[in-house]
Amino acid sequence: MTNIKNSWAEPYKIKMVELLKMTTPAQRKKAMKDAGYNTFLLKSEDVYIDLLTDSGTSAMSDRQWAGMMLGDEAYAGSRNFYNLERVVKDVYGYKYLIPTHQGRGAENILSKILIKKGDIIPGNMYFTTTRLHQELAGGKFEDIIIDEAHDSESEFPFKGNVDMSKLERLIKKYGAEKIPYVSVATSVNMAGGQPISMKNLRELRALTKKHGIRVIHDMTRVAENAYFIQQREKGYEKKTIREIVKEINSYTDGATMSAKKDALVNIGGFLAVNDWDVFEEARNMVVVYEGLHTYGGLAGRDMEAMAIGIEESVSDEHIRARVGQVIYLGQKMIEYNVPIVKPIGGHGIFVDAKKFLPHISQDAFPAQTLAAEIYLDSGVRTMERGVVSAGRKANGDNYYPKLELVRFTIPRRVYTQAHMDVIAESAARVYERRDKIKGMKMIYEPKYLRFFQAKFEKLT
Secondary structure, three states, rough: OOOOOOOOOOOOOOOOOOOOOOOHHHHHHHHHHHOOOOOOHOOOOOOOOEOOOOOOOOOHHHHHHHOOOOOOOOOOOOHHHHHHHHHHHHHOOOOOEEEEEEEEHHHHHHHHHHHHOOEEEOOOOOOOOHHHHHOOOOOOOOOEOHHHHHOOOHHHOOOOOOHHHHHHHHHHHHHHHHHOEEEEEEEEEOOOEOOOOHHHHHHHHHHHHHHEEEEEOOOOHHHHHHHHHHHHHOOOOOOHHHHHHHHHHHOOOEEEEEEOOOOOOOOOOEEEEHHHHHHHHHHHHHHHHHHOOOOOOOOHHHHHHHHHHHHHHOOHHHHHHHHHHHHHHHHEEEEEEEEOOOOOOOEEEEEEHHHEEEOOHHOOOOHHHHHHHHHHHHHHEEEOOOOOHOOOOOOOOOOOOOOOOOEEEEEEEOHHHHHHHHHHHHHHHHHHHHHHOEEEEEEEEOOOOOOOOOOOOOOO
């Protein structure tokens, strides 16, 4: 008997298509220059394959679209809110729900409630909006992720893990009373979509419980993290994604969620907590910043689509195909010798710009440069995750992260394997001419989150 490969395929069929615009090199050159060599400032109509983000870019299912027609657009007490509240309790296990327009709305409210001036917030690697909200509230983020996370070539299977010794040193240095919570992300974005293990989460829960410190979960991509636990961690190979997701959440006290990722919707998020006092304060504050506590800046139809999307997101068949497509692209990149973060993460491929363009210093923005070059080659839009995204310290100096990455983020249920081939081939072509690529200088820098709006010029 021949050894026939058991391939996976998408657990859906395509019912509707959106036509894409094919651009010429001359058109792309003009579009990129007009955008100040910042892929965020490109017009979407000038993009062929859009890998800027997986946030709000997923394709909704027929059930979600049907749910949109059931939107109860009452200002107060929408039935869609109560449906969403039930699903969050059932699937995620948190007691109380506060809907927000998206994840950063939840981060803003949480930071205002829990953080005081001078507080320290340890976390397993920073994320841009999360750290900014923590700083605006008067806190300071401290990185406690394991050292392997900063090494793109390390094959450690759970590079999102918290280093307990780093956390214990912070507790000893500042005192538990100065640490309002530990910010723990699943599928750590800035590390390359790297997962945290269940064993590490249990250890974190035990340590924080001993010192009376909360654990707040950035659960934006929790289902993808659950998949890696299922595949890599002993004792979980026969557990369902749904079961693993609920166990992950059980080791935390609350969560912020951008439902625009795992939950398969184009807009929406929430804050979920188990502590009544935090919920009561958040329920009052959401009225000030987002909307009434039963809609939080969302239409009823959006909450209904989110409730359905959450259920779909924890399907084993869905998550296997979703992560499988990312792994497929990563393996193609490796075949072409393109340097990427290993092991392959859950929501995208992260190309190591330092290794791709070793002749360009971080002050000349190698990841920003590479993202522009990929677009110029093929019309594929990616994004920078390096010194530009890291921003500046309070004293004005740049942060210089060890990882200088370009993120090829795969939207859920949107592209085919043929698109993945085109993407990998583009990266390979640019890699072949890498020695001829020069860096860039920044000519415009906004005050906050500069990677969204900064503009650049090519160095000559």
